[in-house]
Amino acid sequence: MDKFFLSCLFCLFFGLANAQEIKIITFNIYHGENPAKLGDSTLHLLADFLILNQPEVVALQEVDSMTLRSEKIYGKKLNFMSKIGRETGYKNYFGKAMAFDEGGYGEGLLAKKGSAYHTLQLPNPAGGEPRSIAWVKAELKTLQEFYFGGTHLCHEFTENRIAQVDSIFSYAETLDKPVVIAGDFNFSPDSLEYSKIPSHWKEAGAVAGNSQNTYGTAEEGARIDYIWYDSRKFELVEYRVMTEITFSDHFPVWAILRMKKPEE
Template sequence: MKRLFLYALIFLAGPRISFAQEIKIISYNIYHGEYPDQASKPNLADIANLFIQLQPEVIALQEVDSMTERSARIYSEPIDLIKKLSWETGYRGYFGKAMEFGGGGYGEGLLVKKGSQYRTIALPTPAGGEPRAAAFVKAELKSLEEFYFGGTHLCHEFTDNRIAQVDSLFAYAETLSKPVILAGDFNFGPNSPEYNRIPSHWKEAGAVAGNTQKTYDSENGARIDFIWYDSRKFDLVEYKVIEVPFSDHFPVWAVLRMKKDQQ
């Protein structure tokens, strides 16, 4: 009887010890909730359906309105875009306000299957311009592994701001007690001084996958939306850019696996 009990314990513990669950991630700049080429046409239903189909564990969203006059123009009344997406997808939602805007707030959004310890950190703007922020959550997988996930949208105007924001964001990530993944619209490309300033143990999923596909659907195109991970803690399994017309950006998708010594 004791031997059977021991075998049962080994069976239950085995997958937890031997295998880490894959973490599916999306980062998406949602263009404040409307189609970019059709003014006042809502895009949240299409975005919600995409998330339901793909079932990522964590989602970082940028250009998020909360109870703004702009959202009222699009949706006939002021709405919190994250609350609406949370309701439509079943994910837990968090809005990280970067600034006051249009009678409400504007900033970052997170959708997670399971999370706690949500917080928003302000990012520096030494050159002025719009306030910027990053939203963080401690996420938990079905297999009980925990990691921190941060979403951000860096300055679109000044290199000095982006450099300061990169320094602040990655320095903060290094203080966290669990493995960290960062995602968002960084507003710089792979050949920029900001990109090259990021510590070498942080890897960008698109670069590791050798995928140079644009993520910003402008006339000339640009690759400015990234998923970063600490390569000491994670391995990349998959990366892709999802070409859907719901925003002026494309969602970026990655699958990571936590290294065994991090479990």
């Protein structure tokens, strides 16, 4: 019994010591339809991809919920996040940015374990489509918690994107846990919007020195999808753009972060 108890303790402490790395994916899924073959569902491909890679948290953009567009693709109006959650075993959340096609359109979050899900609407001073950010308080195997936000910023107006960046990162500073923010930001690294983000927030691709396109093709496109983390709380372990995944007009962006110890 004593040996068994000590063995359990060893496994517990070993697991806690090695469970602080956080796998993250952000992916603009083109509302679950293959842009190269319109009418074809990509939900099963997305489910297989997530099951294979096992991220702790996922931010999805361009998510439909109970729209007529989803009915044309799937044969019925579909709650996409609920369906992908059932297919993968992840907890799921849909953050509605706007009403669309008799349903909703916005952000999707998946988490292995999460709570305090909520959606915040983002400012649109220049008009255009409503935008939002969805939030979850995710919990790791170590019982450590962090906030994860998924968003999709305005594709039309710089003024909107600047206001949205300010709103998101100002809110993040009020949270009582470490924060990671991911999504399709619709601006490039040389943009004014990018430069407005406070310096202690690091963007995983820039830290990794990886300038690979995240939208379009590997050869022609843009780098507009990002994973941002508070460098006071996290450090980057790995980053890549998954150009082998071709069932959207964006590529999934992957990062592994390590939560820093309090004294670091």
